[in-house]
Amino acid sequence: MRQIFLLLVFCLILSAPVHAAPVRVFCAEAFWCDLARGLGGDAVRTESILVSPAVDPHDFQVTPVTVRALASADIVIWTGGHYDDWIPPLLAAQPDPGRQDIAIADLVPDTDRANPHLADDPAAARALIDRLSASLTTRLSRHPAGAEDSVMIERIAREKRRYDRQFDALTGRLDALRTRYAGLPVAVGEPVGGPVFRALGLRVVDADFALATMRHEDPSPRDVARLEDALRGREVRAFVTNPAMRVPSVIRLERIAREAGIPVVSLDEFPPPGLSWQDWMTDRIDRLQRALDRHE
Incomplete structure (x- = not known):
């Protein structure tokens, strides 16, 4: 009887559906x-x-x-x-x-x-x-x-x-918005959003400053002065920040932008937990669109 039972178990194992492991x-x-x-x-x-x-x-x-x-x-x-x-x-x-x-x-x-x-x-x-x-x-x-x-x-x-x-x-959607925004100047505290900026045809005025921030380097005084002048003179349509890079130089520029009435847009490096990539992208574009449309 025990042998018959083992034979049945063996047959069940062989007949079980076989599929690839994840x-x-x-x-x-x-x-x-x-x-x-x-x-x-x-x-x-x-x-x-x-x-x-x-x-x-x-x-x-x-x-x-x-x-x-x-x-x-x-x-x-x-x-x-x-x-x-x-x-x-x-x-x-x-x-x-x-x-x-x-x-x-x-x-x-x-x-x-x-x-x-x-x-x-x-x-x-x-x-x-x-x-x-x-x-x-x-x-x-x-x-x-x-x-x-x-x-x-x-x-x-x-x-x-x-x-x-x-x-x-x-x-x-990005192609359609490009017809409205191509060539508009924006400033960034750290280079998040580059692919979307390129798709919209936006012109980043402070690329060297942003890259220095990303690399944890001190931007040149000339780059800092140019960016401050651009913000105070309302020469850009938005100032984009990365909330993961809350360094003193960027915080100071954010304050200057707000005082000048420049929209400040916070863009994460990637989606936070619980938010799909698709919804994150839609929200990202929405934020930029609202900022670009707000500045006169």
């Missing part, structure tokens, strides 16, 4: 994993390191938890372009021929290498979805196909089409 996706920044999870659903298991835009990614310190999380990943996603330079050394220290490493900056060849903020670049988000869609479909197809795997592949294709429609809508 693909383990590691992201340096949480919003990339949010996109991956929206695309892959149950086909992926994600783990993110930087989840709050209040943390400066340029200053992040690697921990043993980070090392272990990356070591077990099938796919590693990071911004690249010197935005999160702590990732490449970890990859080099833990080579894995079966792992796929995706640097977003490498997916968009026209990236401004001096300004690696890519969170609000629809082209970067679309490129990631394209790459992940192909990668996940290939990984699932390698596995002995079961009904569940086929459903997952169909879901990925469906979600990719949904993302494509959203990217098209965002790009269309």
